[in-house]
Amino acid sequence: MATTTTKTGQPLDRPQLDSLLRRRLFFTPAFEVYGGVSGLYDYGPPGCSLQANIIDTWRKHFVLEEDMLEVDCTMLTPHEVLRTSGHVDKFADWMCKDPKTGEIFRADHLVEEVLESRLKSDKEARGQKVEVDEEKEAKKKRKTKDTKAIKLDDAVAQEYEEILAKIDNYGGDELGLLITKYNIKNPTTGGDVLPPVAFNLMFQTSIGPSSNLAGYLRPETAQGQFLTFQKLLEFNQQSMPFASACIGKSFRNEISPRAGLLRVREFLMAEIEHYVDPEGGKKHPRFHEVKNVNVGLLDRKVQLSGRTEVTHMTIGEAVASGTVDSETLGYFIARIYLFLVRIGVDPKKMRFRQHMANEMAHYAADCWDAEIQTSYGWIECVGCADRSAYDLTVHSKKTGAPLCVRETRSEPLHIEEWQVDLDKKKFGPKFKKDGKTVEAAVDALTQDMREKLSVSLAQTGKIQVDVPGVGDGKVEIEKDLVKIEKRTKIEHTREYTPNVIEPAFGIGRILYSLLEHVYWSREGSEERGVLSFPPPIAPTKVLLVPLSGHSDFKPLVGRLSQKLRQLGISNRVDDSSASIGKRYSRNDELGTPLGITVDFQSVKDNTFTLRDRDSTKQVRSDEDTICAAIRSLVEGQKTWADVQEELPEFTQQETD
Template structure:
C-alpha cells in the first residue's frame, strides 16, 4: 500500500501470527468448548469479512468481467452421480497406520515431513540458515515424544541429501506402493512415536450419508462443486442460446474427510470453494482475449523439470508457454494468467507464487493437463488453485449413464456430404429374438466403426454373423434381423461434446497464505504486529477514533453515516485506551486507514487521516478528508496522491 516501510525488520514468527489470529478471532477451532474436532474451523468477524471480501473480488474478477453464468447447486449428492464421475472409485489418498498405536497418517505427507526435517537437521548441523519451512520442520521435531525423533541433528552425505531433494521434487508423483517402498528404503517411521508404519492403503475422502428416512438412497457430501455444473449443462447451454464457449461459476461449501488434518486452514474437512467450468469446442481451444494476458510473466514448474529431480521454476510469459506447448492451449493459459492476476491483486506476494504442472501419477482421472497455483508459506509450497483441462470426460460419462443429450448442436455454414455404412434393424423381429437384451445388441452395433460394419456386412451376406457385447456375451444376427447399406448422408448440424477448462479455488488456503504474506512487526517493537492487507480485501476499511468523551458523539455519527452512504465499511473505537493503543489494535486487524476526531474537530471541523503501514498522518476538513478516504477505499487514488490533496499533520492544531 505505502512505500518506505521496513516489513522485514523482524523474522517471521508463525507462533505470534497464529496467536494474534486466535486472539482477534479471525478463526478458531470449531466446537472448542467440546474439545473440538480436527479439521473444522469457525471464522470470527474479521475472518468472515476477509473471506467475504475475497469472494466479492473473485466474483468481480471472474464472473462479472468474463460474463459467466453463476449457479448454486446442492451439497447433498446422490451416490450414482459420484459413481459415474469416478469419485467413488478414485477420489482417495494413501494412508498408513502406526503399527503399535494405530495412529493414522497420510503417506505422502509422512515421507515429505520426515525428509524435510532431516534436510533441515543437516543444515543446522552444518551451521547453514534454514528456510522457513525447514525451521517449521525443526520446531515439530523438537516437540516429538520419541527420543530418537528428538535426536541431535546430523550431517547427511551429499549423495543422500541429493536423493532426498530428488524425492521431494516429485513427491506428488508417487503411487501408494512406491510410498511404501520409500518408507522402507529410508527407514521412515512415525515421527511422533518412532514406531514403524503399515503399507499404504487407499482411503476415499468423501463423507457418506443417506437420503430419506429409510436410508435406501445412499449419498455423499460433495468433495467439489463441479458435478453441479455438468448435470445442469443442457439448461446452461439453452440459457446461453445454445452457443459455446461459455463458462459457469459457483461458490459454495465442499467436504473432504482428510486423513490427518494438522495444518490449520491449509488442510480442513469443510471448506469454501470457488469453481469455474469453461465449456469450449474441443477442436478450437483458442481464447478471444488471450492477447490481453499474453505478456503476463509466470514462474512455471513443468512436469519434465520435476521428473528430473528439480523444483526450480522457469520464468516465461504465458504467450511463450502456450507457443512452446508447455501449457496445452490458449484457454488453459488464459485462465492460468487470470488466476495469477487475481491472487496478486488481493495481496499474494508474486515472488512466492508459482504454477506447478501435475505429473502423470497425480493427474486426476478426468484431466489431460493441470497446473496448480502454489503459494509459499511457513509449511512450504501449498496448492491453493488448480486449473485443469478436464477434456470431455464428465459430460461424456454422465450422458452415457443417464441417456441425457449433454452435447452441443451447431448449425454448419456449409453442409458436409459423406458416404457411410448405415445399420437398419427389423425392430419387430429384434424384439422377439433378443427380448430384454435388445438394447445391448442395438448399442453394440451402433458403436461399431466403419471398418467393423463393413466386416459385419460381409458376414451377413454369407448367411449369419456373431457379435460380442462389451460384457463378453455373444449374439447371433441374420440378414432378416439386420441389414447394412451404404448411404449418402448430408450433415447440416455438427454435434459434439464440449471440453471443459476448470479453475478451482480453495478460498481458505488463499485466505491463510494471504495472512502470512501480510503479517509483519514494527521495527521499533516486535510486539507491535501489523497485517498489511490490501484495501480491497481488508475486513474494515476505516477506523473512527474519537477522544473518549460524549462531546464527539454527534461528529462520530456524522462521519459514520457519510462513510456508510459511500459504501465504505468502518468501525468506531471509543474505548478508554489511548489513541495509539487503539490504532495498534486495529493494525493487527489489517484496517488500512484511521480518522481521529478531537477538540479541534469540534471547533474547526478538521479531522486527521492515518495510514496503517507508514503511520503517516494527514489533516483537512472533515468532508475533504472523507472524500480522500472514499477515493482511497475505491482504489481511485493511492496514498501518494492522498498526500498531495491533504496537508501533513505535525501533531499540533490551533484550538481556542
C-alpha cells in the same frame, strides 16, 4: 518450518502471527470448550469480513468480468451421482497406520516429514544454518528417536531431495517401497507403520428417514454444475462458450489434518466450469488481453528430473511453446495470477506447478496448481484443470440425458459413410430373444469394419459379427437380412460434448496465505504487528478516533460514521482512554488501512486528519474531501501515494 520472510524482509514469526490471529478472533478452533475437533475451525468477526471481501472481489474479478452464470448447488449429493463421476472409487488418499499406537498418517506426508527432518539434521551436522522450528513447545512434547544431528552421504541426500521434488507423483505401492527402503518409522515413537492403503475422503450419509438413499457431503461443487449444464445452456440462449460458477462449502474427511486453516475438513470453495468447443483448439476470445502476463511455471518434466526450478515466461510464450496446453487454460492461469495479486498475495511467493501423471485427478487431462509459499512450504491454493469432456460424458451415458451442444452449421456438411440396413421383419423371427443384442452389435460396427463386411457380403453372401453373450460369440447374418452401402449423409446440425476448463479456489487456503504475506512488525517493536491488507480486502476500512472523550467530538464522530456507512464503507469507533498511538496500533493488528482523527480543530472548521496504516503518514482536509479520498482508496481507484499528492500533509499527531 519453511524459510519465509515478511514484506519488510524480517523472518516470519509464525507463533506470533498465530497468537495475533487467535487473540483478535480471525479464527478459532471449533468446539474448543469440548476439546475441539482437528480440521474444524470457526471464523470470528474480522475473519468473516476478510473472507466476505475476498469472495466479493472474486465475484467482481471473475463472475462479473467474465459474464459467468452463478449457481448455488446443494451440498448433499446422492451416491449414484458420485459413483458415476468416479469419486466413490477414486477420490482417495493413501494412509498408513502404526499398529501399536493406532496413530494414522497420510503416507506421502509421513515420507515428506521424515526425509525433510533427516535433511535438516544433515545440515546441522555440516554446520549449515537451519531455520528454527517455531513450534518449540510441540517439539518438547514430541520425543523423536533421532535427537542427534546425523550427517548423510551426499548421494543419499541427493536422493532425498529428488524424492521430495516429485512426492506428489507417487502412488500407494511406490510410497510403500519408499517407507521400506528408507526405513521410515512413526516420528513420535520410532515404531513401524503398515503398508499404505487407500482411504476415501468423502463423508458418507443417508438421505431421508428410511436411510434407503445413500449419499455424501459433496467433496467439490463441480458435479451440481455439470448436471445443470443443459439448463444453463438454454438460459444462455444456446450460446457457446460460456462459464458457470459456484461458491459454497465442500467437505473432505482428511486423514490427519494439521497446519491450521490449510488442511481442514469443511472449507469454502469457489469453482468455475468454463465450457468450450473442443474442435476450436480451446481458443479464448480474450487471450490477447493476458498474453503478456508473466508467471512462474514449474512443469512436470522439471519435477520428474528431481528439480524444482521455476521458469518465468509470459503466458503467451507458455501457450505458444506448448508448456501450457491451450489458450483457455492459459487465459485462466493468467486471470488467477492477477486475482491473487489483486487481493494482496506477494507475486514473488507464487508459482504454477503442473500435476504429474500419477498425481492427476481421475477426471483431468492436464492441471496446474497456483501454489503460494508460506511458512508451511508451497501450498496449493487454486487448481486449474482441463477436465476434457469427462464429466458430461459419464453422466450423459449413465442417465441418457443429452448433456451436449447442438448448433446449426453455417453450411451443410456432406459426409460419405458406410450405412447398414437390417430387414426388421425377418431379423426378429431369425434371432428371437437375441435380436436386440445382435442389432446393437451391428450398429456399433466402425466404418472400417463396415467397409470390410461389405466386401464379405458381396463375395460370400453373408457376414460374421462379434456378439458377446450370444452363442459362441460370433453371429452369421445372411444377405437377405442385411444391406451395406456407401452413401452421402447431409448434416445441417452439429452435436458435440463440450470440454471443461475448471479453476477451483480454496478460499481458506488463500485467506491464510494472504495473512502470512501481509503480516509484519514495526521496526524496533516486534510486538506491534501489522496486517497490510489492500483497502478493498480489509475487514474494517476506517477507524474513527476522537482525540478524547470530550462531548463536542461525539456528534462529529456519529456523523462521519453514518456518512461512511451510507457509502458502504465499514468503520468502527475507538473512544477508549488509551493514547491515539495505542488505539491505532490495536487496529493495525486488525489490518484497518485508514484512520480518521477527530480533534478540536475539527470542531472549529470541520476538517479531519486521515492516517495511512502502513506509513503512519497523515493528511488533513474537510469532511467531504476526506470521505471522497477514502471511497477512492477502498474501491481501489487510488493509492495512498495519490492521496498524499492531492491533500496537505499533517504531522502533529500520533504519540504513544
